[in-house]
Amino acid sequence: GENVEQHPSTLSVQEGDSAVIKCTYSDSASNYFPWYKQELGKRPQLIIDIRSNVGEKKDQRIAVTLNKTAKHFSLHITETQPEDSAVYFCAASKSGGYNKLIFGAGTRLAVHP
Amino acid sequence: DSGVTQTPKHLITATGQRVTLRCSPRSGDLSVYWYQQSLDQGLQFLIQYYNGEERAKGNILERFSAQQFPDLHSELNLSSLELGDSALYFCASSVPAGHTGELFFGEGSRLTVL
Numbered sequence: 001g002e003n004v005e006q007h008p009s010t011l012s013v014q015e016g017d018s019a020v021i022k023c024t025y026s027d028s029a030s031n032y033f034p035w036y037k038q039e040l041g042k043r044p045q046l047i048i049d050i051r052s053n054v055g056e057k058k059d060q061r062i063a064v065t066l067n068k069t070a071k072h073f074s075l076h077i078t079e080t081q082p083e084d085s086a087v088y089f090c091a092a093s094k095s096g097g098y099n100k101l102i103f104g105a106g107t108r109l110a111v112h113p
Numbered sequence: 114d115s116g117v118t119q120t121p122k123h124l125i126t127a128t129g130q131r132v133t134l135r136c137s138p139r140s141g142d143l144s145v146y147w148y149q150q151s152l153d154q155g156l157q158f159l160i161q162y163y164n165g166e167e168r169a170k171g172n173i174l175e176r177f178s179a180q181q182f183p184d185l186h187s188e189l190n191l192s193s194l195e196l197g198d199s200a201l202y203f204c205a206s207s208v209p210a211g212h213t214g215e216l217f218f219g220e221g222s223r224l225t226v227l
Binding site for chain 2 (some may be wrong): 032034035036042043044045049084089093099100101102103105106
């Protein structure tokens with residue numbers, strides 16, 4: 001069945017460093033790959049997404065890359081700040097809107113001042 | 114505020130009991146999704162409805178059921194509760210395909226089974 005694996009499960013960086021979280025997916029028909037951020041006790045919120053017709057997308061300090069051949073996508077956060085500390089989830093689905101999102105297990109990012 | 118409303122926010126009950134969680138999607142959203150998040154765990158997909166019809170099913174236990182009503186609100190029914198059912202249950206809604214595909218999550222219903 002559909003599966004999304006996410007690594008690492010925890011990540012600790014110093015403020016100003018970069019953080020990279022990696023995900024692989026099993027269903028080659030997947031074509032929509034969002035990333036959600038969940039702060040402690042809060043709901044998950046979309047921070048960036050990418051579709052299969054694009055290899056990279058950037059939004060200020062956040063970027064996502066996609067390698068469809070390898071079925072692999074990554075989240076890159078540059079110049080990390082303490083407020084970036086949260087749990088980050090990658091996800092995959094076959095299309096936006098109609099189809100269920102399958103989430104990775106999450107990465108707990110801690111940014112130390 | 115995502116526009117998705119979930120009630121109750123917190124619920125404490127005993128093993129063997131039955132509870133109903135309610136979700137009102139964002140205005141105009143036809144799809145409703147239910148996810149379970151156990152302590153320090155990921156988001157496990159339970160079930161999806163689109164305009165009143167079941168669209169997809171995940172690892173939802175037979176003791177759990179859901180439905181989406183004509184006014185598009187949804188309810189998740191959990192019965193014969195066990196200690197392991199304690200979790201945060203999220204409802205999410207989305208606009209139809211052709212838009213971003215973003216899921217808008219409610220604040221969740223935290224269920225504690227004692």
